[in-house]
Each structure stands twice: as C-alpha cells, then as structure tokens.
Amino acid sequence: xxxxxxxxxxxxxxxxxxxxxxxxxxxxxxxxxxxxxxxxxxxxxxxxxxxxxxxxxxxxxxxxxxxxxxxxxxxxxxxxxxxxxxxxxxxxxxxxxxxxxxxxxxxxxxxxxxxxxxxxxxxxxxxxxxxxxxxxxxxxxxxxxxxxxxxxxxxxxx
Amino acid sequence: xxxxxxxxxxxxxxxxxxxxxxxxxxxxxxxxxxxxxxxxxxxxxxxxxxxxxxxxxxxxxxxxxxxxxxxxxxxxxxxxxxxxxxxxxxxxxxxxxxxxxxxxxxxxxxxxxxxxxxxxxxxxxxxxxxxxxxxxxxxxxxxxxxxxxxxxxxxxxx
Numbered sequence: 001x002x003x004x005x006x007x008x009x010x011x012x013x014x015x016x017x018x019x020x021x022x023x024x025x026x027x028x029x030x031x032x033x034x035x036x037x038x039x040x041x042x043x044x045x046x047x048x049x050x051x052x053x054x055x056x057x058x059x060x061x062x063x064x065x066x067x068x069x070x071x072x073x074x075x076x077x078x079x080x081x082x083x084x085x086x087x088x089x090x091x092x093x094x095x096x097x098x099x100x101x102x103x104x105x106x107x108x109x110x111x112x113x114x115x116x117x118x119x120x121x122x123x124x125x126x127x128x129x130x131x132x133x134x135x136x137x138x139x140x141x142x143x144x145x146x147x148x149x150x151x152x153x154x155x156x157x158x
Numbered sequence: 159x160x161x162x163x164x165x166x167x168x169x170x171x172x173x174x175x176x177x178x179x180x181x182x183x184x185x186x187x188x189x190x191x192x193x194x195x196x197x198x199x200x201x202x203x204x205x206x207x208x209x210x211x212x213x214x215x216x217x218x219x220x221x222x223x224x225x226x227x228x229x230x231x232x233x234x235x236x237x238x239x240x241x242x243x244x245x246x247x248x249x250x251x252x253x254x255x256x257x258x259x260x261x262x263x264x265x266x267x268x269x270x271x272x273x274x275x276x277x278x279x280x281x282x283x284x285x286x287x288x289x290x291x292x293x294x295x296x297x298x299x300x301x302x303x304x305x306x307x308x309x310x311x312x313x314x315x316x
Contacts, residue, residue: 001243001272009268010249032253072271085159085243091168095190097307099299109294110167113230114159117282124275136267141257149255 004079007033008041012075015051016067016134017150021060026153041079048078067134073125086114162237165191166199170233173209174225174292175308179218184311199237206236225292231283244272
C-alpha cells in the first residue's frame with residue numbers, strides 16, 4: 001500500500017469539517033507536506049469522484065457526497081487502484097506434470113485462498129466510512145478537535 | 159505481495175505428496191522455474207521453520223510438520239515477512255494544528271481502520287492450511303492428481 005493512502009484519508013477526514021471548498025495549498029499547509037505531492041493524492045480522489053474542485057476566488061476541494069457514503073475502501077482504491085495484492089500466474093499449468101488448460105477454467109486453490117483474504121481485507125475497509133473516522137477523531141481528542149481544523153482551513157492563509 | 163509467495167505455496171502443497179525429501183532441483187523442474195529463483199523461496203520457508211533440508215545422497219527438502227499445522231499465513235509471512243502493508247507515519251502530529259505527542263499514545267482512527275483490515279486479511283490466510291490446499295487440489299482435479307506429482311517428484315531425474 002502506498003503512503004499516498006494515508007494522506008488521502010487525512011484529507012477526506014478534515015474535509016468533513018468545512019462547509020466551503022478548501023484550496024489544495026491550504027490542505028498541504030495543514031498537513032505540512034509538499035503541495036506537489038499532495039496534489040497527486042487529491043487528483044486521485046478527484047478522478048475517483050470522491051472530491052471535486054470548485055473553481056474561482058474561494059475555490060478549492062470539497063467532498064462530492066456525505067462522508068457516510070465514502071468508505072475507507074473507496075479512498076484506498078482511488079489512490080492505489082483496485083488491483084489485488086496477489087496475482088496468480090497459473091503455476092499449475094507449468095512443467096512436466098502441468099494441469100491441462102481445459103481443467104483450469106476456475107482459479108486454483110491457492111488463488112482462491114488469496115482471494116478470500118483479499119475479500120476479507122476489502123470488506124473490513126468497506127465497513128468503515130470517512131464519517132466513522134471523523135467521529136473517532138472527535139472521541140479520541142475531544143469534541144471540537146476536528147472543528148478546530150475546519151476553522152483553520154476556512155481561514156485564508158497569510 | 160511478492161510472486162515468491164505463489165511458488166512457495168505450490169512447493170509446500172506438492173511436498174505433502176511425498177514421503178522422502180525432494181531435491182530443490184527436482185522441485186524447480188516440476189514447476190519449470192529457475193532453480194536459483196526457487197532456492198530463494200525454499201530458503202525463506204526453511205528459515206521460517208516450515209521446511210528443512212535433509213543432507214545426503216537421497217537428501218532434499220521436506221515439511222517439518224503436518225501440513226494441517228502449516229497455514230497459508232505461515233507461508234506468506236515466511237516469504238514476504240510479517241510487516242503490515244500500511245505503515246502509519248503519524249500525520250496527525252504534523253503542521254500548525256498538530257495533535258500533541260502526549261495525546262498520541264494510541265494509534266489514530268485511520269491507523270486502526272487499516273489495522274482492522276490487516277487483521278481480517280491475516281485471519282483469512284490463517285484459516286487455510288496447506289493440508290486444506292492439498293485437499294482442494296484433489297477435489298479440483300480428481301483423487302490421484304497430487305499423488306501423481308508425488309510419484310514424479312520421488313522418481314530420480316534423468
């Protein structure tokens with residue numbers, strides 16, 4: 001998993017705390033990270049339809065829908081792509097005792113085992129929404145923790 | 159996940175079909191793969207205590223314990239290491255609105271979400287043993303499929 005996922009999730013969580021679009025530069029400043037690097041993650045979120053950019057003087061990024069409807073899996077897939085970690089290369093079809101191709105119409109047992117783990121991982125990531133994360137931030141650091149970041153984000157820089 | 163996991167799992171499954179140690183070269187030949195490459199995976203399995211090498215004329219590798227007691231997770235960890243895919247870099251402690259270090263004694267919500275997915279993935283991999291995989295091969299390709307490989311592996315090359 002790329003480091004980009006962590007930045008993208010932090011951006012989604014803090015975007016729940018604002019009513020107005022937030023400039024990418026302001027998100028980068030909040031997180032003390034290179035704007036160029038963060039822009040890459042924001043573009044991935046945008047391509048996946050999780051955030052969109054609003055043009056204009058008070059433009060910036062905002063979530064496209066309720067954070068209840070954005071799962072952690074949505075963010076992970078947006079940044080890293082939905083390709084599974086394990087790719088079967090059909091080892092069973094190799095060598096002197098190869099299984100004939102016509103007997104290989106379904107995935108082999110090893111491939112199925114890996115797929116079951118991937119399914120379990122994805123289900124766990126799908127079970128948690130960005131809204132859940134935001135609520136956890138409040139319960140971890142006290143009510144107002146996230147609101148404070150929202151106020152900071154909504155205050156023009158300078 | 160590295161491609162080595164797939165080779166290592168195939169080796170473990172075919173090793174359930176033999177009573178005698180199998181030379182690494184014979185395993186490589188069965189799978190039509192470079193002996194040097196396969197040796198790397200076999201060494202990883204050996205370091206993790208899942209297989210061990212028997213020296214001598216009829217030497218080679220064998221499983222160290224019943225395949226019922228070797229899980230897919232054991233093999234994945236042996237080859238790729240047990241490090242989780244997600245590594246938290248404590249983004250919450252960065253920037254002008256940083257959470258103070260003393261409030262960060264437990265993992266943040268994002269880190270916990272990722273850990274829950276990793277736990278689910280590992281549980282799924284732990285739930286399947288090499289013996290389960292061997293049984294699946296039999297049920298997929300007919301009784302005797304794996305035994306046939308065992309006979310081939312036990313027959314000296316040449």
